[in-house]
Amino acid sequence: MKQTICLIQMDITFGDPEANVKRVKDLMHQVMKQLHPPHVIVLPELWTTGYDLKRLHEIADPEGEHTQSLFAELAKKYQVHIIAGSIPKKTKTGITNTLYAFNREGEVVTEYSKAHLIQLMDEHLYLTAGSSLEPFMLDEVVSAGFICYDLRFPEWIRKAILAGAEVLYIPAQWPIQRLAHWRSLCIARAIENQCYVIACNRAGSDPNNQFAGHSMVIDPWGEILAEADERPAIIQVKIDTDQVQKIRSTIPIFIDRRPEIY
Numbered sequence: 001m002k003q004t005i006c007l008i009q010m011d012i013t014f015g016d017p018e019a020n021v022k023r024v025k026d027l028m029h030q031v032m033k034q035l036h037p038p039h040v041i042v043l044p045e046l047w048t049t050g051y052d053l054k055r056l057h058e059i060a061d062p063e064g065e066h067t068q069s070l071f072a073e074l075a076k077k078y079q080v081h082i083i084a085g086s087i088p089k090k091t092k093t094g095i096t097n098t099l100y101a102f103n104r105e106g107e108v109v110t111e112y113s114k115a116h117l118i119q120l121m122d123e124h125l126y127l128t129a130g131s132s133l134e135p136f137m138l139d140e141v142v143s144a145g146f147i148c149y150d151l152r153f154p155e156w157i158r159k160a161i162l163a164g165a166e167v168l169y170i171p172a173q174w175p176i177q178r179l180a181h182w183r184s185l186c187i188a189r190a191i192e193n194q195c196y197v198i199a200c201n202r203a204g205s206d207p208n209n210q211f212a213g214h215s216m217v218i219d220p221w222g223e224i225l226a227e228a229d230e231r232p233a234i235i236q237v238k239i240d241t242d243q244v245q246k247i248r249s250t251i252p253i254f255i256d257r258r259p260e261i262y
């Protein structure tokens with residue numbers, strides 16, 4: 001299955017959902033009015049608010065309802081699948097860092113809350129971790145979503161692969177100081193799982209961090225098909241998920257692995 005994927009590596013206005021929603025609507029319009037629009041659009045982590053964690057109780061989306069109605073409408077209007085990055089979702093039991101994916105019919109095909117909270121960025125003080133993971137279908141492609149710091153937990157990602165995922169979507173807000181880790185981890189996850197990694201980071205800075213950009217699309221052989229620099233960017237790339245089975249039969253790690261000794 002061939003799909004064209006578009007990553008929107010955007011700057012984010014700190015703590016201002018209204019400004020960020022406007023930016024996303026404008027960027028999506030720009031992307032979808034092209035002669036050859038993509039099949040899938042991907043946004044970064046916590047793009048409505050940035051890391052304004054102290055004010056999340058005021059600016060998080062109650063039950064994710066605003067995000068759901070916004071993207072149900074945009075997905076249908078533009079006939080495009082959307083990995084809506086993640087947003088802070090306010091629930092009765094806390095605020096989660098939650099990714100939504102929508103198909104072009106405007107249906108939510110997955111909701112995933114970040115399972116690993118990064119203490120280095122104080123997430124554990126303000127957010128509640130998720131603990132479930134369901135791969136989802138976009139066209140005929142089994143896909144899974146993770147969020148930023150989750151990238152450092154290969155055993156969590158392997159669960160989605162064993163459940164059939166061939167494409168991993170990873171929205172992020174990864175700071176520039178650890179750019180080398182970001183690039184190596186994205187490439188490693190693609191090679192060890194023989195899958196596509198579609199990693200959409202943000203650009204710009206907030207009061208605490210400068211962010212790395214370098215959104216990437218990596219194929220199941222570990223080759224980088226596209227990579228942004230640190231500035232705001234839109235990158236568009238074609239993937240062919242038939243490559244996943246081809247690479248998995250060339251080096252059959254899923255036959256050779258020995259879970260009984262691990």
Ligand SMILES: NC(=O)CCC(=O)C(=O)O
Pocket residue numbers: 045118121147148149150152172173174175178181
């Ligand atoms: N937003 C994040 O989860 C950042 C992760 C990160 O900076 C790291 O793992 O390093």
